[in-house]
Amino acid sequence: MDETVLERIKSVFSESAELAGRSMEMMVGRPLSIRVNRIEQIPFENLCESLYPPDTPMAMILLRITGDNSGYMVFLMYEENARKLNEILWGSVPFEDGVINLSDPSALGELANVVGSCFLNVLADRVGLELRPTEPFFVYDMLAAVLEGLIAEQSLIADKAILVDTNMAEKERGIGMHFLFLPSPDLVENLAARLR
């Protein structure tokens, strides 16, 4: 995927982040913004190392892409950022005694659902495909343990992921969040052909 296509994906994500920010704003009743800081393609073999040490515990929300083409979307953040994000969004904390409470990850899942759906909707409109996300799946575990599962499945058909660094802000509070987009080769091919 060349730089032009990557820039177009960045603009799709920026547009969808704006839409998602407005949706979240209506849900929580406070001004929110989601900003895209950078976007880059990363080979699977360097993916974990380019983010954090492989054994770093991270909160991750995964959505599978279905429809005309396939792939995955992954939202990942430090536990502390997940905690702050929950406070900003819902005023609640799904953690007990410093340990994330897996029984109530729905708030983060909802965020991923809104942002992921907005991204796929804008992308689908631009390229004329039908793309839908599955239900969000929350996991709190070591970074490499989760990503290698996706890499294992995707590496039979693809070799690169697209990393988008974002920042979600409410007033002066900003929270860093990574978004990983792992399109299947047929989706990459369609994006390359239709986003020029």
Place this chain on the structure above:
Amino acid sequence: MTTNNLPQKNLSIGEIYVTTKAEQVSTVLGSCVSVCLYDSKNKISGMNHHVLPAPPPSAQVDSKHSGKYGKTALPELLVRMKQLGMETRTTSAKIFGGAHMLSQISFAMINERNVAVAREFLHANGIRIVAEDVGGDRGRKVIFQTDSGKVLVREVNKREFL
């Protein structure tokens, strides 16, 4: 995380490592599998980290990518250990990983096949399996102490020695 002052080696995805030195070799596993081999007589140790059980049928696997697949990585691990003087009768194996991390969104049972390939290979080559910590739905950090054959397994908020 370290458990003593031994030199540290981080094993990457698809990497194979053999040594006669006292070291701590560590890796993080989800659906992938690592086999730790330890020859107690000759003090030779080896470890791999395979991602998939086997290459696609039509794929040509070069030496750069052989560590990615159990079917090609494990024979190479054994060859490299034998080159250092490993003997089968004094060598034991421990198997780790093979978790089904993404059960709600991924239906590919790569994890189970990764473990099966390791067991089949070890049985076929007459190497005793003395410990396993496989399956489940959590990631593992595995730390192999090559001077003793001991392995520390850590999950988020949990650890144990095997």
